Amino acid sequence: MPISKYNKKYLAEKLGFEIDDKTLFRNMGNMGLSIERATKDEIDVEFWNRPDLLSTVGLARAVKYFMRRSREFDYKVGTEESKFVINVGSHVGKIRPFIAGLVVRNMQLREEDLLEIINFTEKLSETYGVRRELMALGLHDLRDVSPPFFYDAYEDEEFIPLNRQKRMRYSEVMKGDERGRKYGALGEKEKRYVALKDARGTMSVIPIINSERTRITRTTTDMLVDITGTSKYIIEKTADLLAANFIDMGYDVSTILVDYGRGAYAIPKMEGAEITIPLEQMNKEIGVAIGFNNVILLANKMGYEASLVGTKIRFRVPTYRLDVINEQDVIEDVAVAYGYDYIQPIPVPATQVGKPQAKEEERNRIGEIMVGLGYSEMLNSYLTNEDVNFKKMRLESKDNYVTIANPKTETLTMLRTWLMPSLLKNLGQSMHDKMPISIFELDMAFDLHVNEPNEKYHLAAVTCNAGVNFNDVKAAFEGLAEKLEIKCEVKKADHKSFIEGRCAGIEVNQKNVGFLGEIHPEVLTSFGVEEPTVGFEINLDAI
Amino acid sequence: MHRHERAILEILKKEKKLDFETLMKETGLGKDAAMWAVSNLFSRGSVEAIIEGKEIVALTEEGKKYAANELPEQKLIRKLAAGEVVLDELKGNEDQIALIWAKKKGLVEIGKKGISLTEKGSKAAKEGLPEDKALKEINAGGLDAYAKYKNNEIFKELEKRKLVTREGKGELKEVMITQHGVLELASDMQSGGEEIEALDRSMLSSRVWAGKKFKAYNVEAPVEAKEAAVRHPLRNLINEIRQAYLSLGFTEVTGPVIDSSFWVFDYLFMPQHHPARGMQDTFFLSRPRELEIKDRELVKRIKEEHEKAWHSEWSEATARLAVPRTHMTSVTGRYMHEIIETIQKEPDKYELPVKIFSVGRVFRNENIDFKHLADFYQMDGMMIGKQLTLANLFDVLLKLYSRLGIRISFKPSFFPYVEPGVEAYTKFGDSELELFGAGMIRNEITGVKRNSLSVLAWGPGVERVMLLRNEKIGSIASMYNTNIGWLRSMSMK
Structure with a gap:
C-alpha cells in the first residue's frame, strides 16, 4: 500500500x-x-x-x-482566451489517446509550495495514474509557451529535455534517460513518439519528460498543466482534482480548450455527479435512524452538498472526489461522518445450527491419536525449496510440483510435496533438546496433475532417539492404522530417503499411499540430526 | 529398612561421620553392597555423602569395535587403495558410515565412474588416519592418551560420532548421618521388621504386605519431569475459533489454496492495477502459470463491472494467473457466489441469513523476519441475508471476539470489496492494535441490489489473536519453524 x-x-x-x-x-x-x-x-x-x-x-x-470548519463547496474556475486550445492529432489514438489541461494564474511560489505541487503531481501519476500508464501530467511556465498547442505522435526529432544543455532526439531520450527507459513504452509505437508542442516546438515528450524551455521555477507565476492518458474519464477527473488543489492553495484556475477534431470543449469541466438515495435505504444499510436534517449535516462533513428531494436526499459529489462510484460509496461516507462509535450493535435473529466440515473433524481426531501415541504437533510453512524438499532427502526433482514465479528469497521457491522434510528440519533445530523427540504434522502438501494443482492432506511423524529402529515406527503406525481402521499392508519397498532394507511402503488396495522406516544417515546429516530417526508419512486423502 | 542400611545407620549414629573405607570395615560390607546401601540412604535424605570427582574417558561399544579393527573410512580407503571396492557394493550400514565420513573428510570422490581416492585419501591410506590412531591410543592408554587428545579436533570428532564418552566419575569419600537418618533408624527399631520396598504382583496375590510397613521415600526429592505430547498451540487456537463460529451458528467451508487471480482478486472487485496485486506483495506461480475460469457468464459480468468502475481495460489473461491465495475471502467469496446464484433460482433453498466461515493458510510475498511470514492463517466469516446492516456486522464481530476473550472497537477503513469498510481494533497497552478488515460486500460483486440481498464479511488473522492472548509468544514467526524446545515451553493453561 x-x-x-x-x-x-x-x-x-x-x-x-x-x-x-x-x-x-x-x-x-x-x-x-x-x-x-x-x-x-x-x-x-x-x-x-x-x-x-x-x-x-x-x-x-x-x-x-x-471538523465543520468549512462549508464552502463551490470551486470556481475562469475561462482563458480561445487561443488556449490543444489540437489533438490523428496518430496519437492508438498510443495515448486523451489529453486534458488547465491554466493556473497568480501564483507566488515559495519553496514549500513548489515542493507540495511537485509532490502531489508525482504521487498522482505514480499511484492513481498507475506509474503513468493510465494518467501522467506535466507542468509548464506559461511565459515560455506560445499557444495553440498540438498533441500528436510525431516522427523522431530534436529538443532540449529538462535539466539538459544539449539537444537530444526523442529516440535518444527513450534509451539514454532513466525515465525514458522506465516510461518510454507508454508513449512510443512504430517509431512515432507522443509529444505536446506549441508554435515554438516540443514542450514535452509524453509521458516521459518536459522540455528545458518550459521549466517551472520559483519565479513562475502562471502555469499550464497537461494531463494525458488512456482513459478520458480519469484524465478529465484529474483536471477537476488539480483545479480544486490549486484554488485551495490560493491561486486562480482557468479552463483551456481541447479539440479532438469534432469541436473544442473546455477543461476542467468541474462537474460533480449527483446521487440520490432514499433516506430509508441509507438508514437500513447502516442500521441507524438518522433524520433528514442530520443527514445533510453529515454529508457536509464529508464535503458533499446535499439537499432534500421528497423522501430522498440528493448528494452532489465533490468535483475532486475520484473514488466515488455510486450510492454505496456515499452511504459509507455518511456512516463515517455519523461515527462508527455511535452505531449500536443489533443482533440478527437466526436459528441455524453451525456445522463443521466432517473432514476437518476427522483430521482433528487423527491429531488426538497421534498425541496419544506420544507425538507432539508441529506446524510448518507450506513453502519450501528444492534443496530441502528433494536434494537433502536424496531425491531427484521432477516437474510435477508447484513452483513460485517471483520468490523474494531462495528459501521459498515451491510448495512442499511432502511433510517429512519439514519435520526433519524441526529435528535439526532441536538437537539441544531432551531426547526422545517425537513430532508429527498433519497438514497440506501439493503436487501437479496435468498442470492442475493437486492439494492433499498428509500425515507425517518422526521419532529421534538413540536406539530407535524400524520396529518402533512400524508399531506406532500400526497403532494408528488400527484406530482408524485403515485396511493397509506394509510391504517391502525402496525409498531413497530411508535406509535400504529398512523401509516399507504402505499400501491400500494395492496402491502406495505412504512410507515408513529408518531415515537414511546422509539425510539425517544434511538436516543436522545427530541421532537415529524413524518416521512415516501417508497421504490421508488416499485412504 | 534393609539390614545393610540399618547396619550403616547404626554405626553412623555412634560415629556421626566416617570415611567410606572405615565404614566398609566396620560394617563388614563389600564395596558394592555398601555403595548400594549408602545411595539408598542418600536418596531418602538419611545420610550426607562427600564425593570427590575426577574425569574419565571411555570408549563406547561402537568405539571399541573400531579400536579393535579400524575406523570404517580407514577400512574403505585401505580397500580402495588395494583396488578392492566398487560403489555398488557399499550397501551395509557400516559402509554407509564409511562413505559419509570419507566424503566429508575429502578422502574420496564419487563420479560417473564410481568411487575413487583423492590425493588426501591416498596419503591417508598409506599413513593411516589420525582419528584412527587416536582411537586406538585412547583404548590402550586410557587417561594418558586422553590428556594428549582432549583439546583437539580429533577428539571432538570421535566424541561427536559417539565413539568415546567422557564423564566425571565420583569417588565416595565420606559418609555422615543426618537428622532424618537418626529418626529413620529410631522408627525402624520401633517397627522391628523389614519394610517393603517395591510392591509387586506376587505380594498383591499373597497379601504379604499386610501388617508390614512400606519404606518411606523422600517424596520431596527432585525428579526430571516427563515431557507431555501436545497439539500445537496454534492448532488449539484454530479449533477454539472454529468452536466459536460453530456456537454462533456458522457453517464451515473450505476451498482451494491455489487459485486463479480471478477468485482471489477480480471477483472481489480489486482493480488489476491494485498495488496488492503486484509482484512485491503476491506470489505468482510458474507451475501452474494460469488456471481456467470456468464460469463464462460471471467473467463477462466482472469484466463489465471493472471497466465501468475503474475506467481501464480488464484483461482475462491477468485474471487467469495462478496464485496461492492471499486471503480466505477467495474461499468464502466463491461460496457466496454459489449461494446467491442458488437463492435467485430457488428463493426458499436456504434459511436466511446464511452464515459461513473458513479457516486456512494464506500467502504474502514478504521478506521473512520476526514480524512477517510468507504464510499464515486467516479465519474469514460471511453472512448473507436480507437487509443486513453495519449495526448487524458490529454485533456479530463483537460476539465472535468476546468468545475469544478480546474486546474490539471499530473505525472506518477502505478495502476495495466492501462498502462501507470497517477496521476492527483493540486497545493494546496505550496504543490501538489494528486487527482486521470487515464490511458490506459491494453490489458489483454480489450482482444483486442490497434491498434484495446483502452480505457482511470479515477477514481476521489467527496469529494476531494468539499474540494478544499469550504474552509469552514474542512474535508471529516464532509460532512456525519451531524446535521442540519452544513447543515444550508453551503453557497449555
Whole structure:
C-alpha cells in the first residue's frame, strides 16, 4: 500500500486554525485515515483509494469539512482566451489517446509550495495514474509557451529535455534517460513518439519528460498543466482534482480548450455527479435512524452538498472526489461522518445450527491419536525449496510440483510435496533438546496433475532417539492404522530417503499411499540430526 | 529398612561421620553392597555423602569395535587403495558410515565412474588416519592418551560420532548421618521388621504386605519431569475459533489454496492495477502459470463491472494467473457466489441469513523476519441475508471476539470489496492494535441490489489473536519453524 507523507507545518498553514496532534489524529482516524507513523515534522498515512488526499491541501480540506470548519463547496474556475486550445492529432489514438489541461494564474511560489505541487503531481501519476500508464501530467511556465498547442505522435526529432544543455532526439531520450527507459513504452509505437508542442516546438515528450524551455521555477507565476492518458474519464477527473488543489492553495484556475477534431470543449469541466438515495435505504444499510436534517449535516462533513428531494436526499459529489462510484460509496461516507462509535450493535435473529466440515473433524481426531501415541504437533510453512524438499532427502526433482514465479528469497521457491522434510528440519533445530523427540504434522502438501494443482492432506511423524529402529515406527503406525481402521499392508519397498532394507511402503488396495522406516544417515546429516530417526508419512486423502 | 542400611545407620549414629573405607570395615560390607546401601540412604535424605570427582574417558561399544579393527573410512580407503571396492557394493550400514565420513573428510570422490581416492585419501591410506590412531591410543592408554587428545579436533570428532564418552566419575569419600537418618533408624527399631520396598504382583496375590510397613521415600526429592505430547498451540487456537463460529451458528467451508487471480482478486472487485496485486506483495506461480475460469457468464459480468468502475481495460489473461491465495475471502467469496446464484433460482433453498466461515493458510510475498511470514492463517466469516446492516456486522464481530476473550472497537477503513469498510481494533497497552478488515460486500460483486440481498464479511488473522492472548509468544514467526524446545515451553493453561 502506498504511504503518503504530510508536512505538519504546511498542513497547519493550510488548515488555518490551531489544532493539537491528539485532536488531529483522532479526527483523521474517525475519517478512516490510519496514521502509520508521526514525527515532529511529518505524518505518514497509508491508503490507496482517495487520490484527493494525496496532497496536503487535500488533507487540510477534508479535515476542515470533517471538523465543520468549512462549508464552502463551490470551486470556481475562469475561462482563458480561445487561443488556449490543444489540437489533438490523428496518430496519437492508438498510443495515448486523451489529453486534458488547465491554466493556473497568480501564483507566488515559495519553496514549500513548489515542493507540495511537485509532490502531489508525482504521487498522482505514480499511484492513481498507475506509474503513468493510465494518467501522467506535466507542468509548464506559461511565459515560455506560445499557444495553440498540438498533441500528436510525431516522427523522431530534436529538443532540449529538462535539466539538459544539449539537444537530444526523442529516440535518444527513450534509451539514454532513466525515465525514458522506465516510461518510454507508454508513449512510443512504430517509431512515432507522443509529444505536446506549441508554435515554438516540443514542450514535452509524453509521458516521459518536459522540455528545458518550459521549466517551472520559483519565479513562475502562471502555469499550464497537461494531463494525458488512456482513459478520458480519469484524465478529465484529474483536471477537476488539480483545479480544486490549486484554488485551495490560493491561486486562480482557468479552463483551456481541447479539440479532438469534432469541436473544442473546455477543461476542467468541474462537474460533480449527483446521487440520490432514499433516506430509508441509507438508514437500513447502516442500521441507524438518522433524520433528514442530520443527514445533510453529515454529508457536509464529508464535503458533499446535499439537499432534500421528497423522501430522498440528493448528494452532489465533490468535483475532486475520484473514488466515488455510486450510492454505496456515499452511504459509507455518511456512516463515517455519523461515527462508527455511535452505531449500536443489533443482533440478527437466526436459528441455524453451525456445522463443521466432517473432514476437518476427522483430521482433528487423527491429531488426538497421534498425541496419544506420544507425538507432539508441529506446524510448518507450506513453502519450501528444492534443496530441502528433494536434494537433502536424496531425491531427484521432477516437474510435477508447484513452483513460485517471483520468490523474494531462495528459501521459498515451491510448495512442499511432502511433510517429512519439514519435520526433519524441526529435528535439526532441536538437537539441544531432551531426547526422545517425537513430532508429527498433519497438514497440506501439493503436487501437479496435468498442470492442475493437486492439494492433499498428509500425515507425517518422526521419532529421534538413540536406539530407535524400524520396529518402533512400524508399531506406532500400526497403532494408528488400527484406530482408524485403515485396511493397509506394509510391504517391502525402496525409498531413497530411508535406509535400504529398512523401509516399507504402505499400501491400500494395492496402491502406495505412504512410507515408513529408518531415515537414511546422509539425510539425517544434511538436516543436522545427530541421532537415529524413524518416521512415516501417508497421504490421508488416499485412504 | 534393609539390614545393610540399618547396619550403616547404626554405626553412623555412634560415629556421626566416617570415611567410606572405615565404614566398609566396620560394617563388614563389600564395596558394592555398601555403595548400594549408602545411595539408598542418600536418596531418602538419611545420610550426607562427600564425593570427590575426577574425569574419565571411555570408549563406547561402537568405539571399541573400531579400536579393535579400524575406523570404517580407514577400512574403505585401505580397500580402495588395494583396488578392492566398487560403489555398488557399499550397501551395509557400516559402509554407509564409511562413505559419509570419507566424503566429508575429502578422502574420496564419487563420479560417473564410481568411487575413487583423492590425493588426501591416498596419503591417508598409506599413513593411516589420525582419528584412527587416536582411537586406538585412547583404548590402550586410557587417561594418558586422553590428556594428549582432549583439546583437539580429533577428539571432538570421535566424541561427536559417539565413539568415546567422557564423564566425571565420583569417588565416595565420606559418609555422615543426618537428622532424618537418626529418626529413620529410631522408627525402624520401633517397627522391628523389614519394610517393603517395591510392591509387586506376587505380594498383591499373597497379601504379604499386610501388617508390614512400606519404606518411606523422600517424596520431596527432585525428579526430571516427563515431557507431555501436545497439539500445537496454534492448532488449539484454530479449533477454539472454529468452536466459536460453530456456537454462533456458522457453517464451515473450505476451498482451494491455489487459485486463479480471478477468485482471489477480480471477483472481489480489486482493480488489476491494485498495488496488492503486484509482484512485491503476491506470489505468482510458474507451475501452474494460469488456471481456467470456468464460469463464462460471471467473467463477462466482472469484466463489465471493472471497466465501468475503474475506467481501464480488464484483461482475462491477468485474471487467469495462478496464485496461492492471499486471503480466505477467495474461499468464502466463491461460496457466496454459489449461494446467491442458488437463492435467485430457488428463493426458499436456504434459511436466511446464511452464515459461513473458513479457516486456512494464506500467502504474502514478504521478506521473512520476526514480524512477517510468507504464510499464515486467516479465519474469514460471511453472512448473507436480507437487509443486513453495519449495526448487524458490529454485533456479530463483537460476539465472535468476546468468545475469544478480546474486546474490539471499530473505525472506518477502505478495502476495495466492501462498502462501507470497517477496521476492527483493540486497545493494546496505550496504543490501538489494528486487527482486521470487515464490511458490506459491494453490489458489483454480489450482482444483486442490497434491498434484495446483502452480505457482511470479515477477514481476521489467527496469529494476531494468539499474540494478544499469550504474552509469552514474542512474535508471529516464532509460532512456525519451531524446535521442540519452544513447543515444550508453551503453557497449555
